[in-house]
């Protein structure tokens with residue numbers, strides 16, 4: 001972890017924790033400017049539509065679709081592959097040693113398997129501890145955006161958000177991340193079931209102990225009953 005320390009705060013410049021290249025990692029072509037990447041992807045998507053027997057070039061609604069799709073990937077859906085996570089500054093907690101919870105962070109992601117969107121909410125909790133650092137609340141949202149805006153499977157995405165939070169919140173006594181999401185690849189294709197949601201939780205430190213007060217406070221707060229089992 002690259003850090004720049006001074007007595008009062010730490011600036012984390014490298015929270016990225018997914019290997020480059022995979023659909024769930026940073027892009028390998030960031031030496032190109034975004035306009036070039038969008039142009040290349042647009043040509044490729046046009047060929048994809050042509051392969052499906054679609055005369056998109058002569059349909060006024062579809063003739064710009066390859067460009068629209070390429071822009072959506074680079075600027076929105078896979079934005080986290082093409083941009084670095086902003087630096088995250090952590091600060092001494094100055095006497096606060098309890099739990100911090102942020103609930104209902106919205107997430108939009110895309111499954112690596114089918115390139116259909118995943119949408120739902122992420123909940124994050126951490127126990128600061130006597131020597132711990134805290135981070136600005138919106139930085140948790142930034143972490144979720146960074147790792148969510150790329151291809152992912154929910155299990156891996158939950159783990160990446162956990163790992164990044166654990167790095168940023170130094171000397172914590174535990175971090176827990178829960179993601180509740182619906183997958184369009186389940187509702188629109190294959191089994192075609194709407195309304196089913198997936199819940200994943202990654203826990204470390206005190207949150208791994210089923211009798212722990214912080215763990216109980218966290219699950220009471222997000223109102224998910226996991227049956228009291230260790231995760």
Ligand SMILES: [Zn+2]
Nearest residue numbers: 111113114185
């Ligand atoms: Zn899928």
